Amino acid sequence: MEDLRNKYLELISNAADEGALEELRVQAVGKKGEISLKMRELGKMTPEERQVVGPALNALKNEINSALAAKKAALADAALEERLKTEWLDVTLPARARRQGSIHPISQVTEEVTAIFADMGFAVAEGPQIETDWYNFDALNIPGHHPARAEMDTFYTHRAEGDNRPPHVLRTHTSPVQIRSMEKTGAPIRIICPGRVYRADYDQTHTPMFHQVEGLAIDKDISMANLKWVLEEFFSAFFGTHVETRFRASHFPFTEPSAEVDIQCSWEGGQVKVGEGNDWLEVLGSGMVHPKVLQAGGIDPNEYQGFAFGIGIDRLAMLKYGIPDLRAFFDSDLRWLRHYGFASLDQPTLHGGLSR
Ligand code: 2U9
Numbered sequence: 001m002e003d004l005r006n007k008y009l010e011l012i013s014n015a016a017d018e019g020a021l022e023e024l025r026v027q028a029v030g031k032k033g034e035i036s037l038k039m040r041e042l043g044k045m046t047p048e049e050r051q052v053v054g055p056a057l058n059a060l061k062n063e064i065n066s067a068l069a070a071k072k073a074a075l076a077d078a079a080l081e082e083r084l085k086t087e088w089l090d091v092t093l094p095a096r097a098r099r100q101g102s103i104h105p106i107s108q109v110t111e112e113v114t115a116i117f118a119d120m121g122f123a124v125a126e127g128p129q130i131e132t133d134w135y136n137f138d139a140l141n142i143p144g145h146h147p148a149r150a151e152m153d154t155f156y157t158h159r160a161e162g163d164n165r166p167p168h169v170l171r172t173h174t175s176p177v178q179i180r181s182m183e184k185t186g187a188p189i190r191i192i193c194p195g196r197v198y199r200a201d202y203d204q205t206h207t208p209m210f211h212q213v214e215g216l217a218i219d220k221d222i223s224m225a226n227l228k229w230v231l232e233e234f235f236s237a238f239f240g241t242h243v244e245t246r247f248r249a250s251h252f253p254f255t256e257p258s259a260e261v262d263i264q265c266s267w268e269g270g271q272v273k274v275g276e277g278n279d280w281l282e283v284l285g286s287g288m289v290h291p292k293v294l295q296a297g298g299i300d301p302n303e304y305q306g307f308a309f310g311i312g313i314d315r316l317a318m319l320k321y322g323i324p325d326l327r328a329f330f331d332s333d334l335r336w337l338r339h340y341g342f343a344s345l346d347q348p349t350l351h352g353g354l355s356r
Helices: 002-014 018-029 034-044 047-086 105-119 175-185 224-239 291-296 313-321 326-330 334-339
Strands: 189-198 209-219 245-252 255-268 271-274 279-289 305-312
Touching: 002 018, 002 034, 002 047, 018 034, 018 047, 034 047, 105 189, 105 209, 105 224, 105 313, 175 189, 175 209, 175 291, 175 305, 209 224, 209 313, 224 245, 224 255, 224 279, 224 305, 224 313, 245 279, 271 313, 279 291, 279 313, 305 313, 313 326
Parallel strands: none
Antiparallel strands: 189 209, 209 305, 245 255, 255 271, 255 279, 279 305
């Protein structure tokens, strides 16, 4: 029995892999293994012999099973060691560089403008970019013969042949959103409408798609004085310094009276600075909402009145961040954005994000 023990313990200790170990297990302690055969012989022994040989065989079987288990664990450890040697990962290596984006100046300025008006109690309203000619023109008191409705100024969609309804238009201003909001909520109302607008125009100072924010405040006792205060508050917050405004009489079909609004600025070395100096820069149009427009939005002009204004977001962005050319907004190169201080999205912006 001692020979059997030495033989198997040696073979187990030298086994090269799990397969060899399994073979040894079958050979030694399997159903037809050497030890099992020896156990069968117990029946032929005298009770005295059996009392000695039986426990010895059991102890040997247990010892071999333990040696098999220990060797199996040792082989698994060695295999793991081997894998760890070849499959190690240097977690201290710098990560692969990722392409970094940047917030677009138009998005940033839209957020800045929205935050300032939100502080003054204006909600944001949005609407479709493809409009009916009613919402884009008629409801705003822009008559059929007005030059804005000419095909060379506005993008029209095609109707199917035989469909004689007026074509839809790409909205030329965000005013239709205000008509829709008036219909939906009635008066009083205080909203701004930022968004994309389209005009068939393309040169150094115009692009066929640009961005506007329009404002509307309607109540029982709204006046031009409220309009002037709101606009001065807005410009001072937006440019971070007190900005004087100047109203000049003007004409728009949707407001009466109407005013163009200039902001105080200086021109030095070809650079414009807002909120200082003795020059004026025209930045927006405004006025008291025309009674016909109130009526088109379902509001009684005998009971309510209000002001409205419109301003170009692209223009505001150029003024605030010193961007000289509109075409920069359509350039996908990030370098110009960085040049004007627009950092990538996961870094703090140079100008601290919102202006307030
Ligand atoms: C309703 C009633 C009146 C909005 C207004 C202007 C004057 C205006 C321009 C400024 C620069 C457009 O982006 S721009 O080219 N806008 O001059 N907009 S009053 O008047 C409204 C709007 C909605 C219901």
